[in-house]
Amino acid sequence: MALTPAQTAFIHDNPFVAVVTTLREDGSPHSTVVWADADGEGVSFNTAYGLRKPRHIEHDPRVSVTVVDPADPFRWVSVSGVARFTDEDAEEQIERLSLLYTGEDFSGWRVPGEQRVKVRVSAERVGGWGLDG
Amino acid sequence: MALTESQFAFMRDNPFVGVVTTLRPDGSPHSTVVWVDVDDDGVSFNTARGRVKPNNIESDPRIALTVVNPENTYQWVSITGTASLTDEGADGQIDRLAKKYLGQDSYPWRQESEQRVSVRIAVGRVSAVGFDA
Known part of the structure; x- marks a missing residue:
């Protein structure tokens, strides 16, 4: 299942934060708020090695990423899938997201000393509201 | 760990939506957007029997709920806990939430065939950003 072009643009083009849910070692859900990114391949976000999210993902890579339009909560998209780390363009991504x-x-x-990492999430399942077409 | 009074008030006094995450039978996270209810007994939300959320909760009651201030995304609270389903009072709750979120006296999208259900969260862990207390 892939994001539609409208869902991809919704996440990529807007400074809308995402709620990312990872799984603790006991399998319970743990959510935090991140800057979100998307491209033709799916959704991604940026974090740093050693934080809780990457540690959870190393243990169990299943995550969900949910982005809600702050001006219209009836527009949102939620992706769940498998996360994988990419070091390659992590720096480039965090600078783009920061801007x-x-x-x-x-x-x-x-x-100081942190190493950024890009977390790419395969869109195995996509839910949402208000972004059809 | 318990919610502080300011975190309760944040969710109670503002029509901010929540991102709720339940666990599918395979343990993967499933997230959607909900209206959040806060009363003297704690935090709850409303859904309908037969949907993914209550079905997931019956299989595994572990849940996360995250509320982000849409006007200041550096203020948010996320709780992880255990969910329980209650049919009693669920119709009244969805009307109360329609008032909070839509300014309407009754829920406008009610379907005859659906059975509303209230989901109450026993708070286990809390993480929050942007609260003094």
Whole structure:
């Protein structure tokens, strides 16, 4: 199952945050808020190695990512699938997201010594509302 | 860990939607968007029997609910806990939520065939960003 072009653009083009749910070691859901990204291959987000999310994903890669339009909560998309890490364009992604969400580069947010990682989520199932067509 | 008074008030006094995550029978996370109810007994939401959420909860009651301030996404609260289903009072609850979220006295999309159900969350863990207390 793939995101529609409208769902991809909704996530890619707007500074709408996502709720990401990973699974704790006991299988219970753990949710946090992240900056979201999407392209023709699916949805992704950016985090840093050593944080809880990547540790959960290493244990169980199943996640869900949900983006709601803050101005219209009847427009949203939720993807669930399998996460995998990509180091390659993680830096490029966090800089693009920082500009999109804050209008500034990421330097003010960066934690010394951290290694950013891009988490790409295969869109195995897609749910949503208000974004058809 | 319990919700603070300011976190309760955040969810009770604002028509902010929640992202709720239940677990499919295979353990994978399934997320949707819900209206959030807060009363003296805690946090709950409303759905209808036969849908994915109540079916998942019957299989595994572990749940996460995350509410983000749409006007300031650096303020959010996320709870993980255990869900229980209650039929009693569910019709009144969806009308109350219609008032909170739509400003209408009764839920406008009611279908004769559906049986509303209230989902109450016993709070296990709380994480939050942007709250002083």
